[in-house]
Amino acid sequence: MVNVEEIRDYAASLLEKEEVKAVLGFRRGSASAFAEPCTITEVGEAASLVWDPTCLNNLALYLVKDRKQQAVAKTPDNRPVGIVAKGCDSRAVGVLLQENFFKREDVVVIGVSCEGTGVVDSNKLSDKLKGKTASRITFSGADDINVSVYGDETETVIPAQEILADRCLECRAATPTLHDVVFGDTVEARDFNEPFHAAKEAESASEDERWATWEHHFDRCLRCFACRAVCPMCYCHECVVDSTTFVVTLGTSAEEKANRIRWCERSANTSESAVYHLTRAIHLAGRCIDCGECERVCPVNIPLRLLNTKLEKEAFEMFEYQAGHDIEQASLLSSFRDEDPNSFIR
Amino acid sequence: MEKILNQEKLREWVDMLDDCEVYAPAFADSVWNYARIEAGTDIDLSHTNTIGSVKEFVFPQREVFFRFEKKDGVPVLTSTLPDPKPTVVFGVRPCDGRGMPRNDTVFNKEFEDPYYWARRNKLTLVGLACNQPHSPNCFCQSVGGSPHSEDGLDILMTDLGDRFHVKGITVKGVEAMERGRDAFDAVRDGDQTEVEKVHDTSRSFPQRPLDNLDAIPKAIRESFDSPLWADMAQHCIGCGICTFLCPTCHCFDINDEVISPTTGEGERVRTWDNCQFPDFTMHTSGHNPRADLGSRLRQRVSHKFLYFVENHNTQQCTGCGRCITECPVGIDIVAVLERVSQ
Amino acid sequence: MSNPSKTTEVQSFEPRIVAFLCKWCSSAGSDLAGVSRIQYSANATPITIPCSGSVSPMYILSAFNKGADGVLISGCHPGDCHYMEGNYLARRKLYLVKELLQFIGLESERFRMSWVSAAEGAKFAEVVDEFVEDLRVLGPQNRLKAKP
Incomplete structure (x- = not known):
């Protein structure tokens, strides 16, 4: 203890x-x-x-x-x-x-x-309480977590394993x-x-099911960018999906401004949010240490962690790479090995 | 118009609104949010507050203003003014209801926003009084509201256990009730007393107090240069949760989204914007007058409790508590106001 | 879709491929296919890039966003990179992109990578032809495409 x-x-x-x-x-x-x-x-x-x-x-x-x-x-x-x-x-x-x-x-x-x-995983807790707020959460030290529910002040005992992240x-x-x-x-x-359990489970669904799931989630994204803001690895001064990425100087013409590359529009619709989340996931490949903050802060509870752990799973299984385990090693995407997978390439 | 509706007759009433789009809270993805009610889906009004507010029905996150394209070298514009079906939203909490007249003011003051009003005029809000606060962060009474406020609602329902007391407040609301006439029963003796009792009890629960609400604008004005703001925003991550979920935040951005550069086809789109984002105040020169998170927190609080009060004589906050509950780092607007007022 | 004849639709569907080709190999390979007068599908829009290692995953996502039915990235064979290791870095990065796209449920046939040298005009034609055939079966890409 x-x-x-x-x-x-x-x-x-x-x-x-x-x-x-x-x-x-x-x-x-x-x-x-x-x-x-x-x-x-x-x-x-x-x-x-x-x-x-x-x-x-x-x-x-x-x-x-x-x-x-x-x-x-x-x-x-x-x-x-x-x-x-x-x-x-x-x-x-x-x-x-x-x-x-x-x-x-x-x-x-x-x-x-x-x-x-x-x-404690706030989403799992929310499921248990059907959206009600916990006013006090205490850990007994054994395998249970005691939760007081706001409003009726009853104490619910929940096995830790059911509400741990x-x-x-x-x-x-x-x-x-x-x-x-x-x-x-x-x-x-x-x-x-087992490690990567949730990602493996998500992988096991059919292609159409997987798309149905992610289309549902990308569609719900509010683009509040809390996932990016809370991530210690998202430290870029300017993010590619922000409109400020375009450098404007005194000589920049109106046409250049109008025709600037926008990788992703501000509209929070499925296609644009997909670009944002997938870009972010790739940018975190080999850097995500699985703190789950992106998923925790999401106000609409998009299971963002899955995108990152899927890539960390590949990094671990294909490239024997674990983010944050060895500060001397070369980063995942700045290194390679001769035996890296090649069979997917024609 | 006041009526009684048995719990099991709710569905019957909803079914009679068959030419409307009906929405009600639903619990999905670990959160309550408004969902479209189709024939046969259950309606569960045991909800806490929804994560998204009713502003989304009148001020959607993405609104297309018009389409443009080039025909024979000449730009052609096509109107995309919305013409929605009548929409009825059930289970609106009174704090969200109170947000609506505040939004109406903004979208009507100097200029009547046709996109907003096209949706607003077709919208009927069926409120549900809170018999007790859902969250320790509820503070509707501290900003002049109440758990059974009728402000902004077309109908107010009060849960009496086995039945609802339903009160039509506006013409739209009475019409919606008349549509479901057979589902309703007349108000009997004693119902009125019971409603009052429930309402009285709902007001008796302790809420986060905001002492001396009238003195807050002055306190904010005087603390404009205070180091307090930076201190209170020390852990702010600069995301958009607080404002996007707020029932009264209404800032937006307008962009041209080009679909095809060759045909010049595209749309002019209004999307939500957010004073917490770094590019919100970014000038073309690269200078940002609100470069740090403290000044952005100050802006959010000032807009709600100072500028809006000066312009419209009321706070732009209805005490729903979403910005507190959903903040990833525990920034608490009530605590912020307390500190500023000291 | 209320199209009465599905078969006609499939037959008349011409997939659009965005092909990012390394300027030191595959781009020259595609030129060779041209000057050798090899007949192959004209469905690929080539974009010459300095090295397969220079492909940002955003190019791929953006191509799908703008309506590409397939994205092809072609670089130099292992050991042949003009910049020594660009294609090895590309291989690792694009393997992850491929896995991620599959994970979210984009049809796995839509993203492809090939090694085509400047001398392999015939192989380039084959790669494109095969890709076009596979995409014809899949039909238009609607999952990541921006909806007007």
Whole structure:
């Protein structure tokens, strides 16, 4: 069992010794029963840190945000940042290091093992409660998660395995491999679901069924871009689907502006949303560390994680590549092997 | 017009609206949203609030303004003004209902938007009073509404357990009720008292308070340059969830979508836009007056609780709580207003 | 569709292929097919690119979005890349694109890759002919195409 006091003490000591300028962690918020991200800069604030299966966010996103902010700051503050990281979050730090987004000494990874569980999946919870809101979610420490339902204040006991996120059920590394300190018991594989279980299940449907599913989902997309905004790997300054990608100078004519390439229109219809989601999936190939944030934040619950895990499954099975496992390795798409699949090519 | 409708007669009433497109909330993909009701599909009004708001019926995410093409070198425009079938939406929560008159104001103030009104004039909103708040983030009463507000609705239904009390509010609403006359029973003694009791109870549940609503505009104005905004937006990811799901956010963008550059065929399209996106205020020069997330949060809150109040004497927020509940990082507009007011 | 005669429709359907051809090999291969007067289907619109490795997945998605019935990418045989390794990088990347397109349910025959050298005019003609035949069976691509 992870003792949250240890995390608090460690965060406080990092701040006290001025080894970091801030610690990224989780605290209880006013908006929901789930924890919210926080950035603490004072020793006293460390007491507000929490740790439980409601700590969903991948905080590596805020390492990226900080780097971007410092890059344009007049007086950049490049001191290291501490981050509370689950197994998946630490892999995100790994990919960012591999891509030289920042250096190893710029980040202090406070690893937390998910041990025998993981995080609660808000969609699965919503299914259980038929859309009602949970006002309190507590983990008994055994195999159950207790959920208080807002409105009637009854407590429902749900077996953890039924509402844990798919990625947690399929997780192969629940303990952060990349860390400066790690709290909780080291656990590698767990006996929930085989890796890539959900993607394999989706693959097994017929071609027409698969299209029917994805057409349904692409059609529902609102293009709020929350999936992109929440992804620590989507750090491009300008995304190809945004209209700002076109560089306008004083000499750019009206015709050039009108005829600029638009890979994808702003209309949120099936074809345009397909271009967006598939482009994003490919851009994350070999970089997605399966934190499931894209799927979690989607307001209409498009199972976006499947697109990414499908590609990670191919990367693993065909190219023996796992994103975020080795910060020294060449990235998936900048490397190749002679024995890469060739038979699909005429 | 006030009537009583037995729970099992709801379907009967809906079936009599057979020349209309009928929508009602349905639970699919782990979320409640409006879905088209076809003959034979069940109607389940046990919903919390829908993820999308009723604004989508009058202000769809994509609206084609006109089609264009080049014929013999001359541009030809074709009108695409919508002519929808009459549409009836069931299960509208009063907060969403209250959003509608606010949208009406926007799309009617200086210029009557024909696309909006073509849809709006054909739309009948059948509200369902909330017997209790669905979420700890409901705050309709704190912004002048109520769980049984009739504002913006054509009909208000109140769930009395085995039956609904149905009240026709507007001409459109009364007409829709008259269509289903045999399905309804007359209001009997005691029904009225029961409705009042349910309404009173619904108002008695605690909600997130907004103290001194009238002082908020001034507080926002005075904190324009405050570092508070950047602090409160520290974890904002800059997505569009809060505004796209909002029943009153109405900003849009207009683009020409060229289908064929050779024939010059295409459409002029209006799509939702969003003050949280970086390109919302991006100038052609590349300068962005709202370059950081703090200023964008400030804009969203100011539009709702300052500018709209100044222009239209009411908040552009109906307390549905979607932006709080659905925010991926827990940004809470009530908490934001509390901090700004301090 | 209320077309009375389905067969006529299939027969009269001319698939449109967007072919991204490496300028060092397949593009020259297609030229060779032309100058050798090899008869083959005229359904492919060639777009010459510097290297198969330079193909962005967006080109492929965009082609399907704009209504291509099939997309062909053709580069140099393994070991023959003018830039040493571009085709190896393309192979890996496009394998993933192919898998992704199949995963979302686009008909798997619609995306194809081939190695065609500058000397293989006949092979280029074969590849295009085969592709056209397969696409004729599938009919028009409507899944990813932008609907007006």
